[in-house]
Amino acid sequence: MSRKSYMQAINEALAQEMERDPTVVVFGEDNVGGTGSPGEIDAWGGVMGVTKGLYGKFPNQILDTPISESAFIGAAAGAACSGLRPVAELMFVDFMGVCFDQIFNQAAKFRYMFGGKARTPMVIRTMYGAGIRAASQHSQALYPIFTHIPGLKVVIPSNPYDAKGLLIASIRDDDPVIFFENKVLYAIEGEVPDEPYTIPLGEAEIVREGEDVTIVAIGRMVSMAEQAAASLADDGIEVEIVDPRTLSPLDEDTIYESVENTGRLVVVDEAYPRCSMASDISALVAQNCFEHLKAAPKMVTAPHTPPPFSGSLEDLYVPDPEKVANAVRETVGQGVAS
Amino acid sequence: MTESEVAGARERHEELDKGALLDAYRTMRTIRDFEERLHTEFATGEIPGFVHLYAGEEAIAAGFMAHLDGDDYVASTHRGHGHSIAKGCDVKGMMFEIYGKDAGICRGKGGSMHIADLDKGMLGANGIVGGGPPLVCGVGLSAKVRGTDQVAVSFTGDGGANQGTVFESMNLASAWDLPVIFVIENNGYAEATAQAFSSKGIDIAKRADGFSMPGVVVDGHDFFAVHEAAGEAIRRARQGGGPSLIECKVNRYYGHFEGDAQTYRGENEVENVRKEKDCLMLFRQRVTSAGLLDEAELDKIDEEVKNLIDEAVREAKEAPEPSPENLTTDVYVSY
Ligand SMILES: Cc1ncc(C[n+]2csc(CCOP(=O)(O)OP(=O)(O)O)c2C)c(N)n1
Ligand SMILES: [Mg+2]
Numbered sequence: 001m002s003r004k005s006y007m008q009a010i011n012e013a014l015a016q017e018m019e020r021d022p023t024v025v026v027f028g029e030d031n032v033g034g035t036g037s038p039g040e041i042d043a044w045g046g047v048m049g050v051t052k053g054l055y056g057k058f059p060n061q062i063l064d065t066p067i068s069e070s071a072f073i074g075a076a077a078g079a080a081c082s083g084l085r086p087v088a089e090l091m092f093v094d095f096m097g098v099c100f101d102q103i104f105n106q107a108a109k110f111r112y113m114f115g116g117k118a119r120t121p122m123v124i125r126t127m128y129g130a131g132i133r134a135a136s137q138h139s140q141a142l143y144p145i146f147t148h149i150p151g152l153k154v155v156i157p158s159n160p161y162d163a164k165g166l167l168i169a170s171i172r173d174d175d176p177v178i179f180f181e182n183k184v185l186y187a188i189e190g191e192v193p194d195e196p197y198t199i200p201l202g203e204a205e206i207v208r209e210g211e212d213v214t215i216v217a218i219g220r221m222v223s224m225a226e227q228a229a230a231s232l233a234d235d236g237i238e239v240e241i242v243d244p245r246t247l248s249p250l251d252e253d254t255i256y257e258s259v260e261n262t263g264r265l266v267v268v269d270e271a272y273p274r275c276s277m278a279s280d281i282s283a284l285v286a287q288n289c290f291e292h293l294k295a296a297p298k299m300v301t302a303p304h305t306p307p308p309f310s311g312s313l314e315d316l317y318v319p320d321p322e323k324v325a326n327a328v329r330e331t332v333g334q335g336v337a338s
Numbered sequence: 339m340t341e342s343e344v345a346g347a348r349e350r351h352e353e354l355d356k357g358a359l360l361d362a363y364r365t366m367r368t369i370r371d372f373e374e375r376l377h378t379e380f381a382t383g384e385i386p387g388f389v390h391l392y393a394g395e396e397a398i399a400a401g402f403m404a405h406l407d408g409d410d411y412v413a414s415t416h417r418g419h420g421h422s423i424a425k426g427c428d429v430k431g432m433m434f435e436i437y438g439k440d441a442g443i444c445r446g447k448g449g450s451m452h453i454a455d456l457d458k459g460m461l462g463a464n465g466i467v468g469g470g471p472p473l474v475c476g477v478g479l480s481a482k483v484r485g486t487d488q489v490a491v492s493f494t495g496d497g498g499a500n501q502g503t504v505f506e507s508m509n510l511a512s513a514w515d516l517p518v519i520f521v522i523e524n525n526g527y528a529e530a531t532a533q534a535f536s537s538k539g540i541d542i543a544k545r546a547d548g549f550s551m552p553g554v555v556v557d558g559h560d561f562f563a564v565h566e567a568a569g570e571a572i573r574r575a576r577q578g579g580g581p582s583l584i585e586c587k588v589n590r591y592y593g594h595f596e597g598d599a600q601t602y603r604g605e606n607e608v609e610n611v612r613k614e615k616d617c618l619m620l621f622r623q624r625v626t627s628a629g630l631l632d633e634a635e636l637d638k639i640d641e642e643v644k645n646l647i648d649e650a651v652r653e654a655k656e657a658p659e660p661s662p663e664n665l666t667t668d669v670y671v672s673y
Contacts, residue, residue, distance in 0.1 A: 029529065036535025037527065038604030044530040066500035066536040067467050067528055095466065098501070133386035133438070135449045137465030305666050309449030310438035311386050312659040 001193050007050050007186040009160040010125075013167035014051065014087065016196045018058045021085060024171060026051060027063040027072060028089025028125075035064040047091055048127070048186060069095060073124065074102035077176070080122035081110065085171055092134075093126040093142045093180065107176040108151035119174045123167070129220055129270055130307045130318050131184040139307035139314075141271040143218070144280070146178045147247045153201055154247040156180040158222035160190040162245055165199030173201060182220040204251035206258070210238035213264040213328050216255055217241060218277050221268040221300075227321035232328055239266075239328060247277060255281065256289050263294035264331045268324050273301040295335030298327045351404040352569055354562075359625055362404055362561055364639050366396040366618055368429060369420040371647045373592075376419075376436065379651060380596040386438055389450045392420030394559075394591035394608075397617035398523055399424035401564025402491055405572045411459045411477040411490040413470030416451050417523075417590075418463025421493055426458045433650035439657040446660040447668070467528075468501025470494065471520060475507050478516030478581075489517040489575045497528020499542050508549040508583065517575035519568070522585040523558065529594045530602040546583035558588030559615040562624065589615070 004012065017024045032055045033044025045052025054062050065072040069090060076088040090096060096103065103124070110118035130139040147154045153175050157163040163181070170177040207222060208229055217225035222243045229239045240258050244250055259265050265285050269278035278299035285297055300319045308314055351358030373393040379385055392399070395417075403424035406412070414421040422432060427443060435442030436450045443455055454462035461477070464470050470492040477490035494504055499522050511518045522542045526533050533539060546553025552574075556567045564586060571582035589611045593600045625631040667673065 030531055033530045034532070034602035036532030036539075037530060037602040038532075038607070040601040043599075043602035047529065064531050064535065066531075067497045068500045068502060070502050098466070098468070098503070133449065134388060135452055135465065136447075137451070138388070303666050305669050308447045308660075308665060309387060309444075309452070310442075310446035310660050312438070313446065313662070313665045316662055316665050 001191050003189050004160055004192040005186060006157075006160045006163050006181070006188050007048065009164040009192045010050055010167055010181065011052065011054070012192070013164045013171070013196075015054060015057060017168055017171045018054065018061050020196070022061065023083060024085045024087065025061045025063070025079070026054060026087045026089070027065050029065055029067055029091055031089055032062055032064045046089060048183065050181070050186070051089070069099040070102055073099040074106060076122045076124065077102055077107035077110070077120055080107070080120045080176070081118055085121045087123045087125060087171060090124050090126045092138045093128045094137050094140050096126070096142065103152070103176070103178075104149055108149050111151060111175065120176045121174045123170045123177045123179050125179045125181060127183045128180050129182045129184060130302070130314055133309060133311055133314060135309035136306035141219075141269075141302070143178070143180050143247055144271050144276045147277065147280070148275070151176065152248060153177040154180070155201060155245070156219045156247055157245065158185070158217075158219050158243050160188065160192050162199060162205075164192050165197050166201070166245060168196055169198040169201055172198065177201070180219065185220055199245065201246045202249035202251055203246070204242050204244045204254040206254065207241040207243050208239065210240040210262070212237050212262055213239045213266060213331055214255070214258040214262045215239050215241045215266045215268060215324065215328065216281050217243060217268040218247070219270065221270055221319060224319055224321050224324050225268050228324035228328065231321065232325055237328060237332055252284060252288070255285065259285050259289045260292045263292050265293070265297040266300060266324065266327045266331055267297065268300045268319055270302055270318060272304055273299060274304060276301055295331045298331050300324050300327045350407050354565065356630065358404060359631055360635065360639065362400045362565075363621060363625075363631075363636060364643065365400040365403070365424050366561070366621065367639055367643045368646070369393075369396045369399065369423050370618060371643050372419060372423060372429065372433070375647050375651060377592055377596065384655070385436060387449050387451070388416070389436070389596045390417040390594065391590070391592045391596065392417050394611065394617070395523060395525065395588045396420055397561040397564050397621070398521065398558045398586045398588060401561050402521060402568040404565055405569050406459070406489070406491070408459055410488050411461050411474065413461040413473045413490070413492040414463045415470065415493055415495060415498065416463060416465060416467070417495070418453055419450070422453045422455070422460055422463065425460045427453060427455045427460050429646060430650045430653060433654040434657055437654040437657065438659070439654060440660040440664070441657050445664060447664070467498040468494065468503040471504045471507035474518050475510050475514070475516055478511060478518040479514065481517055482514070487576045489519065489572055491519045491521060493521045493523055495528060496522060496524040496526065496533040496542060497531065497536060499545075500537055508545070508551065508581070511581035512549045512551050515578070515580040517578070518581045519571045519575060520581065520583045522583065523588055524585055525588050525590045527590070527594065527602070532602070541585060543583055543585035549583075551581045551583055553583040553585070555585045555587060558586030559617045559620060561617060561621050
């Protein structure tokens with residue numbers, strides 16, 4: 001066990017899987033980061049440095065790509081059907097717009113359309129989220145769009161330990177997985193075992209136990225919920241925090257069990273509010289736990305607005321601990337007394 | 339002299355008379371100072387987000403925009419400051435924008451990567467590589483349908499040239515005979531990845547043949563070469579002769595974005611270019627040795643531009659932030 005950053009945890013998962021299985025290949029723009037250039041060939045290791053050092057260890061398993069997302073994301077699907085386990089990087093999730101077809105209509109559909117005859121063991125790693133003043137085309141939290149599509153799995157680790165275990169599980173999974181990394185979390189450190197391990201896809205984690213209100217928080221929002229929980233505890237409100245870790249498949253049972261106990265739900269989601277994880281989970285809980293609910297489910301999300309550039313606006317854009325705590329207080333004050 | 343006169347070329351200059359040369363120099367100098375100043379200011383940590391500098395590539399923006407009217411359109415890239423200045427965007431408004439201020443050209447909502455001013459025919463810098471070429475096809479169609487002689491120019495990097503949208507747009511423009519010019523700014527790298535790898539080091543202009551349009555390579559450091567090639571393509575487009583592809587070979591002076599350590603670059607790569615091929619240096623040598631302009635005229639522009647940039651930075655730092663209500667305005671026309 002040692003302390004590692006979220007970024008190191010991902011790098012280590014990739015390295016260990018490439019080592020274990022030579023059919024694991026990694027590619028994306030600047031993943032080596034200098035191919036063909038006169039200076040250092042592996043200068044970058046990805047735009048944020050996540051794949052740094054892999055080229056030195058696995059020169060035959062990592063490739064740079066031209067800026068041709070449709071081609072190389074589609075190539076990941078084709079390679080997955082023909083004997084490889086590709087891990088393609090699509091830098092910022094916002095760029096998925098360029099290559100949706102290869103994901104939605106190709107990779108996601110093979111298994112079903114071909115009558116169960118295909119396996120497409122591919123992972124697309126991608127960065128999401130606001131917080132670095134990167135404006136509207138580099139800051140979105142588009143995981144609900146992928147969760148909407150049958151045939152895709154969607155994974156979203158909130159901490160370094162989960163990042164490693166979930167990525168290894170995603171690489172070993174036989175279906176296409178979209179793996180969402182939060183760019184603000186890259187530097188966050190935590191305890192991460194040195195040896196390889198997996199966290200099953202579709203299992204939520206109870207991050208904090210409490211009796212009064214259930215908070216379901218997605219990705220980076222888990223830490224917002226934890227900060228809110230600490231301040232709420234000072235006021236005698238005990239929240240239970242559920243981190244789904246996988247959005248598709250979604251561990252509905254763990255969420256329902258928690259809500260059956262607390263009777264109150266707040267979902268914290270960095271995505272836009274319409275057709276989001278927040279609205280999806282609220283709807284599921286309303287349908288499946290209605291008799292246990294003491295108040296209407298609440299959502300804390302970004303507004304129905306593109307992410308702004310200016311820091312003073314962006315700071316208002318992302319849900320923060322105060323907004324989460326306010327939502328919890330409102331739900332406690334509402335409905336049937338506990 | 340008003341702010342916008344200081345900023346750069348506004349009039350169409352097909353012939354390079356004295357006024358045109360002074361305008362071109364002012365445009366290039368304004369871009370250079372703007373970018374070098376951002377380079378220094380970024381290092382202080384005061385500038386948020388991603389900043390991609392155009393320094394070294396100024397002759398391309400100046401050479402093309404000299405042929406464009408205010409109602410012609412350009413679509414730019416993430417490296418968009420130079421195109422924006424040359425197309426006539428307000429320099430102070432741009433600086434305010436890069437600092438995320440309310441008085442910014444996009445009200446602080448876009449930042450460096452999204453500088454745009456449709457009233458000036460600037461369709462926007464672009465955060466999506468390959469985002470611009472389809473847009474200029476639309477402008478070309480608009481001009482054709484409305485029967486104007488407007489043209490549209492898209493700028494794309496060597497890396498962006500490999501994006502499917504760029505190929506599709508060239509084909510569409512060709513099929514529809516659109517008054518569109520595709521400019522490839524080949525600076526040898528897409529982020530850290532060399533063009534020698536990503537498109538095998540070919541002349542990207544050769545791809546024009548596959549779309550049945552003329553394609554030429556020009557030295558992007560040489561304002562006069564760019565101006566000439568641009569003039570020919572733009573005139574042809576205005577006269578209904580269809581699209582063209584122009585590849586400008588050039589170098590970028592700074593990293594892909596500010597903060598890039600650039601260990602992928604060759605030894606003294608940039609220093610050598612600065613010494614031998616700097617576009618401002620070449621321009622100055624050429625116009626003074628030919629007796630077209632004298633040093634004093636150029637020095638005066640240098641001085642004026644320096645003052646403009648100083649003022650822009652000083653005011654941008656002090657300017658007010660956007661107010662919180664602006665977070666949710668302008669999502670739609672109706673709110
Ligand atoms: C669709 C898309 N893919 C990838 C990126 C990330 N990206 C931004 S700039 C860039 C390199 C562009 O290189 P080039 O087109 O040569 O332009 P240059 O930066 O050299 O001016 C990349 C990969 C992006 N913004 N959009
Ligand atoms: Mg380039």
